[in-house]
Amino acid sequence: MISVEEARARILAGLSPTPAEIVALAEAWHRVTSAPVLARLTQPPADVSAMDGYALRAADGSLGATLRVIGAAPAGHPFDGAVGPGEAVRLFTGSVVPLGADAILLQEDATRDADSVRVNEAVTQGRHIRRAGQDFAAGDEVVPAGRQLTARDIGLAAAANHPWLAVHRRPRVGVLATGDEIAMPGEPIPPGGIVSSNSHALAALARAAGAEPTVLPVAKDTQEAVAAVADAVAGMDMLVTTGGASVGDHDLVIQSLQSRGLELDFWQIAMRPGKPLLFGRFGADRNRVPVLGLPGNPVSAMVCAILFLLPALSRLSGLPAAPPATTTALAGRELAANDHRADHLRATLRTDADGRLVASPFPVQDSAMLRRLALADGLILRPPHAPAVPAGAEVTIIRLAALGL
Amino acid sequence: MISVEEARARILAGLSPTPAEIVALAEAWHRVTSAPVLARLTQPPADVSAMDGYALRAADGSLGATLRVIGAAPAGHPFDGAVGPGEAVRLFTGSVVPLGADAILLQEDATRDADSVRVNEAVTQGRHIRRAGQDFAAGDEVVPAGRQLTARDIGLAAAANHPWLAVHRRPRVGVLATGDEIAMPGEPIPPGGIVSSNSHALAALARAAGAEPTVLPVAKDTQEAVAAVADAVAGMDMLVTTGGASVGDHDLVIQSLQSRGLELDFWQIAMRPGKPLLFGRFGADRNRVPVLGLPGNPVSAMVCAILFLLPALSRLSGLPAAPPATTTALAGRELAANDHRADHLRATLRTDADGRLVASPFPVQDSAMLRRLALADGLILRPPHAPAVPAGAEVTIIRLAALGL
Numbered sequence: 001m002i003s004v005e006e007a008r009a010r011i012l013a014g015l016s017p018t019p020a021e022i023v024a025l026a027e028a029w030h031r032v033t034s035a036p037v038l039a040r041l042t043q044p045p046a047d048v049s050a051m052d053g054y055a056l057r058a059a060d061g062s063l064g065a066t067l068r069v070i071g072a073a074p075a076g077h078p079f080d081g082a083v084g085p086g087e088a089v090r091l092f093t094g095s096v097v098p099l100g101a102d103a104i105l106l107q108e109d110a111t112r113d114a115d116s117v118r119v120n121e122a123v124t125q126g127r128h129i130r131r132a133g134q135d136f137a138a139g140d141e142v143v144p145a146g147r148q149l150t151a152r153d154i155g156l157a158a159a160a161n162h163p164w165l166a167v168h169r170r171p172r173v174g175v176l177a178t179g180d181e182i183a184m185p186g187e188p189i190p191p192g193g194i195v196s197s198n199s200h201a202l203a204a205l206a207r208a209a210g211a212e213p214t215v216l217p218v219a220k221d222t223q224e225a226v227a228a229v230a231d232a233v234a235g236m237d238m239l240v241t242t243g244g245a246s247v248g249d250h251d252l253v254i255q256s257l258q259s260r261g262l263e264l265d266f267w268q269i270a271m272r273p274g275k276p277l278l279f280g281r282f283g284a285d286r287n288r289v290p291v292l293g294l295p296g297n298p299v300s301a302m303v304c305a306i307l308f309l310l311p312a313l314s315r316l317s318g319l320p321a322a323p324p325a326t327t328t329a330l331a332g333r334e335l336a337a338n339d340h341r342a343d344h345l346r347a348t349l350r351t352d353a354d355g356r357l358v359a360s361p362f363p364v365q366d367s368a369m370l371r372r373l374a375l376a377d378g379l380i381l382r383p384p385h386a387p388a389v390p391a392g393a394e395v396t397i398i399r400l401a402a403l404g405l
Numbered sequence: 406m407i408s409v410e411e412a413r414a415r416i417l418a419g420l421s422p423t424p425a426e427i428v429a430l431a432e433a434w435h436r437v438t439s440a441p442v443l444a445r446l447t448q449p450p451a452d453v454s455a456m457d458g459y460a461l462r463a464a465d466g467s468l469g470a471t472l473r474v475i476g477a478a479p480a481g482h483p484f485d486g487a488v489g490p491g492e493a494v495r496l497f498t499g500s501v502v503p504l505g506a507d508a509i510l511l512q513e514d515a516t517r518d519a520d521s522v523r524v525n526e527a528v529t530q531g532r533h534i535r536r537a538g539q540d541f542a543a544g545d546e547v548v549p550a551g552r553q554l555t556a557r558d559i560g561l562a563a564a565a566n567h568p569w570l571a572v573h574r575r576p577r578v579g580v581l582a583t584g585d586e587i588a589m590p591g592e593p594i595p596p597g598g599i600v601s602s603n604s605h606a607l608a609a610l611a612r613a614a615g616a617e618p619t620v621l622p623v624a625k626d627t628q629e630a631v632a633a634v635a636d637a638v639a640g641m642d643m644l645v646t647t648g649g650a651s652v653g654d655h656d657l658v659i660q661s662l663q664s665r666g667l668e669l670d671f672w673q674i675a676m677r678p679g680k681p682l683l684f685g686r687f688g689a690d691r692n693r694v695p696v697l698g699l700p701g702n703p704v705s706a707m708v709c710a711i712l713f714l715l716p717a718l719s720r721l722s723g724l725p726a727a728p729p730a731t732t733t734a735l736a737g738r739e740l741a742a743n744d745h746r747a748d749h750l751r752a753t754l755r756t757d758a759d760g761r762l763v764a765s766p767f768p769v770q771d772s773a774m775l776r777r778l779a780l781a782d783g784l785i786l787r788p789p790h791a792p793a794v795p796a797g798a799e800v801t802i803i804r805l806a807a808l809g810l
Contacts, residue, residue: 025590026620029609030809043599043775050773074626076586078597093702094586096597136776143779151613151810152779155606155703159599159775163591181481181499185430186568192483192501194448194564201560204434208556215431221479297498298560328760355733368455370448370564371541374548374557402807404435405556 001270003384004307004342008323010265011279011308014290017318018169018237025158028149030210031167032318037143040161043135047097050128054088054110054117055079055101061123066116073098088117097129104128136160146318148210171211171316174233175199176241178219178226178252179296197370198242198301202294205305206240208404209313226256234287237316240309243276243296253293257282267293270384271342273367274300277308299367303344303379306398306405324398326381332360333391335382343382346373347397359397376400406675408789409712409747413728415670416684416713419695422723423574423642430563433554435615436572437723442548445566448540452502455533459493459515459522460484460506466528471521478503493522502534509533541565551723553615576616576721579638580604581646583624583631583657584701602775603647603706607699610710611645613809614718631661639692642721645714648681648701658698662687672698675789676747678772679705682713704772708749708784711803711810729803731786737765738796740787748787751778752802764802781805 002010020034049055056067072090073079079089082099089098097104102125109121136142142160143153149165157165181193189195196218203213216232219225233239241253254264262282269277278293292309294301306324315321329349345361352358359380362372378397389395407415425439454460461472477495478484484494487504494503502509507530514526541547547565548558554570562570586598594600601623608618621637624630638644646658659669667687674682683698697714699706711729720726734754750766757763764785767777783802794800 025605026608029612041594041600044773045599046597050771073597074585076584076595076598076626094599130771130773134771135774140776142776148809149609150779150806151606151609152707152775152781152805154609155602155707156775156779158590158605159602159703161590161594161600163589179481180479184568185563185566189446189566190481192451192478193481194450194499195446195566197560197564200430200563201556203431204554204556204559207434221481298564302557302560366455366535366539368449368535369540370557370561371545371547374555374561376557400557401555404553 001268002266004269004271007266007269007277007279008308008311011292011312012315012321014265014281015312015315015321018171018316020166021169022164023167025154025163025165028157028165028167029151029154031149031165032210033143033145033147033149033165034168034318035166036141036145037157037160037162037165039136039138039140039142042133042137043159044130044132046132048130049091049093049095049097049104050130051104052092052107053128054105055083055091055097056088056103056105056123057083057085057101058103058123058125060086061103061105061119063119063122065119067119069112069115069117102126146320148319168318171237171313172214172235173206173211173313174214174216174236174239175202175206176216176219176226176229176239178221178241178243180221182218184218197298198294198296201298201302202240202242202305202309205302205309205405206313209310210317211313221252223252223256223259226252227259230257230260230282233289234283236289238312239289239291241278241291241293242301243293253278257291262291270340271307271344273297273344274304275341277304297367298370299346299373302373306379306400325402326396326398327357328394329357329359329378329397331380331389331391331393331395332358335361335380335389335393335395337388338382338384338386340384342384345380345382346376347378347380348375349377349397349399359395406673407671409674409676412671412674412682412684413713413716416697416717417720417726419686420717420720420726423576423721425571426574427569428572430559430568430570433562433570433572434556434559436554436570437615438548438550438552438554438570439573439723440571441546441550442562442565442567442570444541444543444545444547447538447542448564449535449537451537453535454496454498454500454502454509455535456509457497457512458533459510460488460496460502461493461508461510461528462488462490462506463508463528463530465491466508466510466524468524468527470524472524474517474520474522507531551725553724573723576642576718577619577640578611578616578718579619579621579641579644580607580611581621581624581631581634581644583626583646583648585626587623589623602703603699603701606703606707607645607647607710607714610707610714610810611718614715615722616718626657628657628661628664631657632664635662635665635687638694639688641694643717644694644696645710646683646696646698647706648698658683662696667696675745676712676749678702678749679709680746682709702772703775704751704778707778711784730807731801731803732762733799734762734764734783734802736785736794736796736798736800737763740766740785740794740798740800742793743787743789743791745789747789750785750787751781752783752785753780754782754802754804764800
């Protein structure tokens, strides 16, 4: 058996980011940049007013002075001439400061009377003027490569005059459930059968991670059936399977993919839930596809997906492939000493009277209880051989609701 | 001027969740349920084995006993007969426990020899058997109404046999930028003009919040132009505008929409950035559309969108319309006393040596600096009249990267 950390490192070592594609700016939210975004213009392009008011020469703007208003410059309609001594031009927020002017008289500090304006508060040279390039200059990197674009980044890329952005193609992930007992929701359920839940949960997780999931037809428990479905994933970036429980997790998948050139990296991990895990690569020479084989048990499948599939999808997406983000909380009750397998306790979270996060594990941690998994707010991480801790001790947790998990 | 809280309450009071639609399970991730999801079956449907092994009568399972294997029951292929005294049936994880059996002999505790199996570890009645309905029973509410579906919820709804789910329709949000100076990215920029960034940032924010944004054509600075574009939003759930800066934020929008029956709720808020804010309702009797008028300044627009538009979209989506989630951090430097306007300082976040979050505001908080906004990790909330605090004092922050903002 190998550790969670070693398994994750081995999986990530074999993966690289997808190539780039060009998407319209309006479609780029949450995509990952494949190249830096460089500003195509300078912002502001010229010195502009930060307020509504009047442009004038600072020397003319002493208290009580009266200036002649020689024009107006609404944003988008710059004043064509220059501001001379004793003159002022009406400006608005964002208006280009006309030639000759070096100060702004605020609207609320001015009294307008037909063609003249009176200074009720002395101006300060340069004040309320945003200098050309204050936000960014043409050629500046405004968004780095490898960034998952936020709404703010989209606004910034727009301001930098980019109608298109280069991003990593969404990783294409095939999701394959196997098992004679599996029916899709709403379809006739065979005797002793159950409804497929793993493929839908995993597809949703892949979507949450920015990937493009393809739910493959359920493969019956024969090598031929599994191999045939696996043939359909050539060109995908990853195949994720959940095990044919009827003949022992993964045995069927391994045997089937061996007929398609499977190189098997490992398949036992010191963790709970989810001990059996498969990683490898199969398919023809130029189309080898990484395969991650998750347990068939729904809770194990989801926990393994959080620990291994999410970082894998991050790497494929062009993001840093870090372990899932953790935070600390106080144990809501005493936790027993752990054995040699890293444990992941499903827990509810609450905030106590002092504002501290408290994680209380469900008393029963049966790995088939999907409803309880859905109710959990987090996983308490218990490393191998962790000693028993009393209620109130600090523990490390993964928050599940983040990113829609 | 009214407070941020009062403004938010007034906006929310006028909004209600969108009606329901039916979506395929595979499309339901991150959507908000409009009705509870009730289990359509019992899970497990019968008593099933939690492990690979053999089903037998507990009375027969003492150490050293040898039993006759009368059949096998792979998952999906239940054993048709009953287990009598001295008999065992081969089982796998998820297999239905056959009639007559009440104990499981684990595979690793058994020695198989042709048609017989030897007990190497005494069994315990009921152990390793998952009882019918342990996860949920038919009719149980497995997902409540008003829940934004996680990947785990999708798995649970699938297991409960739902191929379709009833969810609130995505709120339809029109985004209208006004201004003679505004060009779309990549298009010719008029003299003194700037590239539209607000509409793209706001559309991305709406998308992040699960809404369906429509970016409307930029309206020139005339009442007719704005009113004509506004006519196009009949049937939408909200119109969001960003102000025509050239004639004073919002004046143009207000005048234009007055010709379309605008009822104006308010338009001045004690906050920074973003003092001018408009909320109202306009349009013909049966098609009145709420309108939220944000400042034209990109940073102000985004901060106001986070404070007001996000909760509004939550309410429209069927989620609780809470203020944006806050957390606490330590001030990275001294903060001056605040005036009467709630302030929202753009800040970077880091974790100090003791694992505490530290929020350091940028020294310049100019509300036109979009690049700095994009670099910010959070907003430090400074309530009206907040006293000066030293570096290291606890402050309240909104984390911006959450939800792709």
